[in-house]
Amino acid sequence: MAERNEFLAKELTELERKKGKIAGYLALLVILIGLLLGFAFYKGMTALPIFLAIINILFGPVTLFFYFREVRKGIFKADQENE
Amino acid sequence: MFVYVIPTGLLRLPLAIFLGPKVRDRIPDWVITMPDLFEYLYDRKSKLAVAISMIPPVLYESALLTAGGQVIHYVTGVNIWVAMAVLGIIIVLYTSLSGMWGLAVTDLIQFAVMTVAAGFLAVGIVTAYGGLDEIWKSIAAVDPELLTPMGHNSPLEAFSWIIAAGALYANSQSYQRFGASKSGADVKVSYTLMLLFGMCFSAVMVLSGMVASVHFADAAAPSEGFWGLVFTVLPIGMRGLFVAALLAAVMSTVSADFLIDSTVIIHDIFKSFIKKNMTEQNVLIGTRIVIWCFGIGIVGATYFWQEGIDKAYYYIGGFQVAAFFIPLIFGLTYKKRTPLAGFLSVVLTVLFYFVWQFLLGAPFGIPTNVAAWIFSAIVYLIVSQLTYKPNSMEASEGNASGA
Structure with missing residues (x-):
């Protein structure tokens, strides 16, 4: 142990x-x-708004995806067990 | 862009890489709130001073609620008071029922809505007005100073905006999130990612504001000009998304501050100083009651922001940052910190802020946050030098238990 x-x-x-x-x-x-x-x-620079658009459109949904992946792994389970 | 967005991203890196992880890993678990942190660093007097100072800024939530109500009013024609009341009730309901867990989930969803909407706004601006060089030409024709690094700011005003980056260092939401993180390493990764993205998101908002100020210069208020831009460049479906994005931003901030301020009243003031044997169940009930009281209060307080909310953060939230920043940073890093230095720095700087801003009207063109930080640092260093005794802070930390 x-x-x-x-x-x-x-x-x-x-x-x-x-x-x-x-x-x-x-x-x-x-x-x-x-x-x-x-x-x-x-x-x-012309590319700036396009760069900003790509970053913004992708960032939120990608973060949401990883967040839900952590939830499925059980990130809240320890808190719920303690409760 | 140059006096706020970029400096903010860069100057907050030490918080992400050093201070935030230090708070998470080295400070005991009983430190939950900002007042708890001040008790840990100094003493219970400082805790009480900070807790009381954190209550007035709840008025800032009424400014945010005003912004949200205005959007609903512009879009639907619903009476603005009804719009603000409905928005306030929705926020109060999910905050009081679900607490921190609900905030974490709703914040994520609201974040995703905001970012996608901002991305489409950037695309819409380029589609409607041409590439950035075309946009820059149209701005240069009307207000060329907007294209300079300082914009319309004097050097002192620009400095004031730059040091506003310090707001996150003294923001109780930051410490709420540090405490909720799995580890200091998680704080490092998540906060730097947030800074990276924050710059890109804010850049879209700056671009939108610049375009709106030129193409909608006749709007009655800056907010109307901004919404005029949104409704011009975005197709109908995307307009709804952007409205949802702004409401999401309002709800996210207001709900987090409701939770923090209700915790300050019940956990930091009532339980710590008045009824020490309060059960966790009673703390929960008390927190929910306070959230509801705040909700009703801020709907009424929206009356004060009828003319616009652009100065709201400066007047209401600014003093909290001005008063807490120096004792917080010194408390976490300065070996000769003393309880009296922490306490007097907070109390006297709050008083100084009101005198400098509201009685003297920020004389000599010195912005109040700049003057307040200088004052706070002077008070702190003088008092700590006069009252420091070797080994006294280590002994008092060992006794601090959050009781």
Whole structure:
């Protein structure tokens, strides 16, 4: 049991580390997109509204899809059991 | 774009990467609300000061309700008071019955509606007015300053907008979500994603506003110009989607703030200071009663925003950010923080905000949030230097239990 708990703890730490790395890349992307948006707005680049339209149209439904996937995996189950 | 949207995205990165995860991982589970956080960082006096300061901004919800009611009125012709009352009742019903879980679900659905609507609006603008170079030419012909990085803002006004990025650092909804996250790593990923998307969504709103200000310059109010644009560029089905998107944004924000403010009254004030042995069942009933009282109250308070809501956040919500930001950031990062510094910084800055904004009328052209932050930082640092004793904060954290 102790070995299993140790194994699970290691897995969890590895997962946390991976998420931290992903967050780092996303932070770089935030900076990059911020600078690109500023440049595109200043220059009046034709592609900007299309880029914004694609991002906006996709982002919400994609987020909703992943959210429902987490719900099916049981993300609320722990809370409901505690209740 | 340059004084708010982009700086906001970039300046909030430390919250996403450092502070939010720190709050989630290192702060005890009994810290649920913003006042709880101040009790953890300082003492119960600070908790009470923050809890009381969080109540007046509920008036901002009436401004949002006004916006939602106006949209329903424009679209359907229904009497605006009836529209606001119906919208308010719907929000109160699902918030009081389903709590945080309901908020999480409805927020997601509302988010999806908002983003798709914004995307189609961007397409509609380009279809109706040509590519961005054509749009920029039409704006340059009418108001060329709109195309400059500063727009019509003075340097101080621009600075004021830039530091408004700090609003999320002192926003109780942020800490509500940190506490609800599985881990600090989840906070990092979700918040940076939110910042990324937020910039893209806000960029569409900025573009829409610029186009509306030029092509609907004769509108009686900016909001009418904006809706004129929406109804011009979007086909009928998409117009309904956009109306739903705005109502979704209103409902999402109002419901979250209702839940937070009712929790402040019942959990942070009533249970913490008046009736300490309140059962969880009674806390739940009390929270629901307060949500209903807020709902009725803000419908009446919409009277104050009949002339427009553009200054609502600045007047009502602004002081909360101005008063909480410095003690919150210093509390999480400054080793020499002291309870008295936290308490006096909050109380005196709230008073300073009202004096600077409403009695002095923001003199010398210095925006109130800028002046308030400077004042708050000075008070905090002076008091902490005068009252700091080594090891005193570590000892008091060990005793803090949220009782």
